[in-house]
Amino acid sequence: MEEQDFINDLRAGKQFAYGKLLDLFQQKVFATCISFVPNKEDAEDIAQDVFVEVFNSINKFKGNSKLSTWIYRITTNKCLEFIRKKNTKKRFAFLQSIMGNEIPMDKTKYFTEMNHPGVLLENKQKSETLFKAINQLPRCPACGFYA
Incomplete structure (x- = not known):
């Protein structure tokens, strides 16, 4: 199957195309994730997020690069986003330990x-x-x- 036909099948939502996508890229995505985040569970979670992102945004794929390059880019972005969030939580916990526990841990609430x-x-x-x-x-x- 030619790559463009495969992409068209993904865009059409064909189940076999999603299965083939997982077969082709699951190991590569996981290997990339584990190289960024050396925790198996975190890497698996990120890999799952990658495929959700690929499924949700396949229609945005312009075809300027190979599909594998686009998926790799999504993977690295998801890994870097995970690392940034993890580091933010560490800094927040450090500030909370200095300032006391009156800072709410629920970041969905806005500070007033x-x-x-x-x-x-x-x-x-x-x-x-x-x-x-x-x-x-x-x-x-x-x-x-x-x-």
């Missing part, structure tokens, strides 16, 4: 600005404590950044 004098004073005190700790960190003599 509190202008109550007591809250402002407490935040100022926490900021002073944080910056005092930061200023006690050693600095790199060459560049002046914190080590």
